[in-house]
Amino acid sequence: MPRARLIYNPTSGNEGMRRYVADILDVLEQAGYESSAFQTTPKPFSAKQEAARATAAGFDLIVGAGGDGTINEVINGIAPAPHRPKLAIIPAGTTNDYARALRIPRDDPVAAAKLVLKGQTLAMDIGRAGKHYFMNIAAGGLLTELTYQVPSEFKSIFGYFAYVVKGAEMLPAVSAVPMHLEYDDGVYDGPASMFLLGMTNSVGGFEQIVPDSALGDGTFSLIVVKTANLAEILVLMGKVLNGGKHVDDPNIIYTKTAKLSATRTDGEPMKINLDGDYGGVTPMQFENLKQHIEMFANVDEIPKKNLGPDVIPASYMAEIEEVAHHDVDGDGKIG
Numbered sequence: 001m002p003r004a005r006l007i008y009n010p011t012s013g014n015e016g017m018r019r020y021v022a023d024i025l026d027v028l029e030q031a032g033y034e035s036s037a038f039q040t041t042p043k044p045f046s047a048k049q050e051a052a053r054a055t056a057a058g059f060d061l062i063v064g065a066g067g068d069g070t071i072n073e074v075i076n077g078i079a080p081a082p083h084r085p086k087l088a089i090i091p092a093g094t095t096n097d098y099a100r101a102l103r104i105p106r107d108d109p110v111a112a113a114k115l116v117l118k119g120q121t122l123a124m125d126i127g128r129a130g131k132h133y134f135m136n137i138a139a140g141g142l143l144t145e146l147t148y149q150v151p152s153e154f155k156s157i158f159g160y161f162a163y164v165v166k167g168a169e170m171l172p173a174v175s176a177v178p179m180h181l182e183y184d185d186g187v188y189d190g191p192a193s194m195f196l197l198g199m200t201n202s203v204g205g206f207e208q209i210v211p212d213s214a215l216g217d218g219t220f221s222l223i224v225v226k227t228a229n230l231a232e233i234l235v236l237m238g239k240v241l242n243g244g245k246h247v248d249d250p251n252i253i254y255t256k257t258a259k260l261s262a263t264r265t266d267g268e269p270m271k272i273n274l275d276g277d278y279g280g281v282t283p284m285q286f287e288n289l290k291q292h293i294e295m296f297a298n299v300d301e302i303p304k305k306n307l308g309p310d311v312i313p314a315s316y317m318a319e320i321e322e323v324a325h326h327d328v329d330g331d332g333k334i335g
Contacts, residue, residue, distance in 0.1 A: 001033070002033050003033060003034045005037070005061070005063070007038050007047050008021060008038070009040045009047065010039050012065070012066040016092070017066070020109040023113075027114055028063065040070065047077070051078050055078050061116070062087055062088075065090035065092055066092050067091070068096065070093070072134060072277065078293060079128075079292060079293065084294075086294045088116050097136050097203060098136050099112070101201055120296065120298065121296050122216055122294070123293070123294050124215060124292070125199055125215070125289060126288075127274075127288055129284055135275060136203070136275050138220075138272060140195055141192055141270065142194070142228070176193045176226070176227070177266070177268075177270065179191070179224075179264060180264075181260060181262050184255075189265070193227065196224075196225075198223070199213070199220060216290070218288055218290035219257060219258050220257055221254070221255075224253035227251040260285070263282045263284075
């Protein structure tokens with residue numbers, strides 16, 4: 001009988017995750033798994049260590065329940081192993097970017113668990129930054145350091161609004177730093193307030209920052225913000241909200257890359273943000289590990305434009321075959 005291990009953070013979701021544990025385990029039993037649970041502790045990297053232990057013990061499925069920080073730890077416990085279990089995510093944090101991208105219910109932990117019963121999975125890319133792994137974003141520059149300034153209790157009470165308030169307060173103090181960035185199609189040497197590697201179309205609660213992100217295609221979406229001018233940054237934010245038009249702005253570099261080398265050219269270290277938390281300093285190498293972990297997702301609800309060309313699920317193949325059936329003259333067109 002396949003085995004599943006639920007790793008949950010009891011402090012996530014205003015400390016409400018505990019009351020769902022029994023129901024989640026029941027769902028996993030319905031899916032045919034012998035199931036058990038582990039409650040994370042205040043000990044550093046508790047979730048990571050348990051995920052690594054369960055992976056080494058041969059569990060078939062790990063279910064991570066918590067915010068993006070908890071899920072990042074679970075990823076870091078699974079990703080280094082040569083043989084990796086499937087992963088299911090139950091979001092219970094502040095922004096839950098990854099769950100948003102995979103169309104996993106974000107306000108009902110039991111409904112999120114029931115995606116395992118649906119049986120749809122995607123082979124998802126995982127990023128590696130030095131010795132650490134990330135699932136959604138890696139970023140550097142003074143603009144990204146705003147996230148470190150929001151107290152955890154403030155985030156728990158006010159959610160993503162906490163980031164907005166703190167960002168508005170600190171934005172005038174942001175400046176550009178000299179960066180050297182090497183990526184697949186080029187090199188950037190110059191001042192920048194931020195670089196960001198995105199792996200899904202959901203970043204900080206917005207789905208237009210990396211509008212053409214494709215899950216499982218083996219590349220990062222790289223954004224470099226060259227300006228630190230407050231007025232220009234506000235214009236860029238407006239373009240983000242206006243359909244992702246920031247990608248064509250001259251203050252932006254926007255491209256795809258499977259790797260990135262990043263450093264500050266003035267010799268100072270630059271803090272790196274991995275999935276919203278501190279992840280070390282530059283110089284740092286980033287690499288995309290294509291389709292590294294198989295994850296449960298609400299695939300039918302994910303826009304087709306956000307699926308990589310080689311991860312089209314069976315549910316969409318029926319539509320493709322239907323189109324082909326109506327290609328009566330064989331020219332590749334309907335009708």
